[in-house]
Amino acid sequence: MPMRSIWRTLDRRLARDIGLVCLADGVVGLSYGAISVGGGLPLWVPIVLSIVVFAGASQFLFVGIVAAGGSPIAAMVAGLLVNTRHIAFGLAVSDVIGTGWRRWPGSHLMTDENVAFAMGQDEPEQRRAAYWAGGIGIFVCWNIGVVIGGLAGSVITDTDVFGLDAAFPAVLLALVLPALRDRSTRTAALVGVVIALIATPFLPAGLPVLIALAGLLFYRAGKPALEDARNE
């Protein structure tokens, strides 16, 4: 899908929502950069991670482990574990990513936020536009935020004071709410939440979210969704 048609397909409300999520992610990136440098890591570590890994949760985990004196190999394994959820995301959104060369940048731009944005749209064109605009916007804002945060370094040490840790889950919750209107999906998701919360004290980071997939045992596929019926 050419860039121009992405912008044409986005309606104003969706474009504004995407912009705000990008902005919120920029602020989270700021706190990540500040925490990394404040924890004693050289500036290039959070910046390089943000560009080549580009997955917030795993980056926080990685710098947290290394800054605490842990082994970079342990940090790497933990990061990989947290990122396994992208396999399922990729299967779910492969049609909006497209084919050919687009799969390369499209895969790298995959985040929780733009996957949720894409799932929230009814029309295939809107899904594609939401995914790409969200992915590109988040990539730009996140990396700018990380650089600024890293440079600010020790000035902002406690981002919790600003309540930023509540912003990320709230953003994601707002994004998944539309999909939870479907009863069967909601049941599966709630069972998954209970499983993940029970498992959290016992399992390494990343695994609880993954085993939440067991909630899918309670999922029953319904009639073909409206947009699929329209496509045929």
Place this chain on the structure above:
Amino acid sequence: MNDTPLLLVAIGVLAVGTFSMRFAGPALRSRFEVPERAQQLLAAAAIVLLTALVATSALTDGHGPAGIARPAGVLVGGVLAWRKAPFVLVVVAAAGTAAGLRLLGVP
């Protein structure tokens, strides 16, 4: 922490591994047609993962509970989102609630 080569290797493997996991879905899906029911299941799987991520990042910190301020902030944001409030309000209210409670000494 001064072991820069090891750090570079770890970052490199994490980057390649993460990209491979992201790329696996689109690469697999382009080879065969996925039936309608399986597509619905995959979409539900993504939502289950995202919802679990919301719950764990809102309610837990490391291996323990996240205190009161953060869940309260997320709850306020969630209610606003459910009432179809604009996105700005959701983000600002969630962060504002958590920050306000902490200012009052709530963990």
